[in-house]
Amino acid sequence: MASPISFGEPAARGVPPPRALPVPGPILFARYAYGPNNLGYCGPEEAQALFEHATDGAGDDRALRDLASQFEGAYPYLQLIAVANDLPDPLDPRVVEAYWLGNDLLDRVTPALLGASMERRFRPRLRADGWRWLATKPEAGAVPVHAFHVLDVFPRVGLMRGGQAIERAVQIMDSCRIRWGRVLERDGDWLVVSAVPLELADGKLAIAAPRVERIRGWRDGAGFLDGVDAGDVVSIHWDWACDRLDRRRLALLQEWTTRQLTIANQTI
Numbered sequence: 001m002a003s004p005i006s007f008g009e010p011a012a013r014g015v016p017p018p019r020a021l022p023v024p025g026p027i028l029f030a031r032y033a034y035g036p037n038n039l040g041y042c043g044p045e046e047a048q049a050l051f052e053h054a055t056d057g058a059g060d061d062r063a064l065r066d067l068a069s070q071f072e073g074a075y076p077y078l079q080l081i082a083v084a085n086d087l088p089d090p091l092d093p094r095v096v097e098a099y100w101l102g103n104d105l106l107d108r109v110t111p112a113l114l115g116a117s118m119e120r121r122f123r124p125r126l127r128a129d130g131w132r133w134l135a136t137k138p139e140a141g142a143v144p145v146h147a148f149h150v151l152d153v154f155p156r157v158g159l160m161r162g163g164q165a166i167e168r169a170v171q172i173m174d175s176c177r178i179r180w181g182r183v184l185e186r187d188g189d190w191l192v193v194s195a196v197p198l199e200l201a202d203g204k205l206a207i208a209a210p211r212v213e214r215i216r217g218w219r220d221g222a223g224f225l226d227g228v229d230a231g232d233v234v235s236i237h238w239d240w241a242c243d244r245l246d247r248r249r250l251a252l253l254q255e256w257t258t259r260q261l262t263i264a265n266q267t268i
Contacts, residue, residue, distance in 0.1 A: 025091035026064035028243070029078075030054035031224040032100045032146075033071060035238035036176065044070040055222045065091060074099065077144040080117050084109040100178055100242075101235070101249055102145045102256025111138035122153065133267055140263050147260035150177040151205065166200065173205075174198035175238050180245060180253055181213065183232045189218040191228065191241055204265045207257070216240045 023031075031054045037043040038051070046067055053064045068091060069075055078090035081098050085105050089095070098105040115138040123131045134153065142148045150173055174197050181195030192214055199208040216239050217223050224242055228234065233250050234241040245253065 023093065023243075024061070025089065025093040025096045026061055026068060027054055027056075028093055028096045029068050029074075029091055029100075030064055031242045032096075032178065032235075032237050033068070033074065034224075035240040035242070037071075038240075039238060041176075042071055042073050043067070046070075051219070051222075054224060073149065074146070076117060076121060077146075077149070080113060080144050081105050081109060084113055097249070097252075099144065100146050100237075101253045102143075102147070102259075103252055106143040106145055106256070109143050114138040114142065114144055117144075118153075136267065137263060140266060141259065142263050143256075143260075145256050145260060146178055147257045148263070151260050151264040170198060170200050170205070177257070178242070178253060179236050180233055180250060181210075181215070181236055183228050183230055183234060184212065185230055186217065186228065187214070189216065189221070189223070190214050191217040191234070193234065193236070193241075195236060204268060205261055207261070 030050050033043060034047065034050050034054055038047040040047075043050070044067060049063065050067055053060050053067070068078075075090065077099050078095055081095045082088070082090045082092065085095070085108050087095060087105075094103065094105055097103050115135065118134065118138070122134060126134065137148070137152055142152060154173065154176065155169060177198065179195055179197070181193030184192045184194055186192075192212060194210045195213045195215075196210050197208045199206055201208075215234075215236055217225055217228065224240070225234065225244055228241075228244060233245045235243045235245055235249075235253065243249075
């Protein structure tokens with residue numbers, strides 16, 4: 001599998017300490033959630049409020065927490081990660097990182113915990129054959145990271161039930177997953193990046209060779225990045241740059257994406 005962006009260091013292990021994530025958890029959540037919310041795909045119809053809170057260095061903690069709790073897809077995963085790690089706050093920055101990018105908090109979510117959560121949430125929405133397929137995933141190693149929801153849950157619960165052609169389904173999954181790209185240049189409120197797309201190769205999902213894309217960095221000068229330089233690596237959700245990735249977080253995103261691709265390909 002191609003992994004064209006690397007700093008030459010392995011992924012860090014161990015639960016990340018709070019100081020490693022200076023952005024408060026609610027703001028970090030909003031920055032990743034804004035892209036699909038702005039397009040009307042998930043969460044409350046409060047995209048402008050979400051954007052304003054996420055671009056404010058202080059933010060409104062209470063308002064952001066209320067908005068986050070209305071993301072019916074993401075928030076139960078955050079709650080599950082927090083409970084499994086004896087953390088009282090689903091929006092602890094370590095929990096938020098675990099869900100969007102992946103980290104070692106996910107290792108404490110047992111197959112039994114994830115399986116019970118999935119059964120409550122998804123079994124009523126699926127036919128028996130669809131549920132039997134999805135129910136195998138926790139024992140196969142799936143964890144409540146966003147890549148799992150995009151690559152395994154979303155196709156069965158959303159895309160395929162909607163009758164999407166396979167090419168269109170892969171395109172949507174690629175936009176919906178958290179992907180990484182190296183900044184080539186800034187063009188006003190846009191960034192030109194070399195990003196790694198998802199493709200279907202020989203009937204399996206894979207990370208393809210990098211391609212050049214234009215993504216949103218700011219809107220009228222407001223965005224989630226305080227500035228970027230050519231060579232920086234950013235995380236991308238739909239058409240928005242969410243965060244600048246250091247070595248550790250890039251390695252985590254690559255590692256957990258690869259793990260979930262392997263699990264998805266077992267039953268594709």
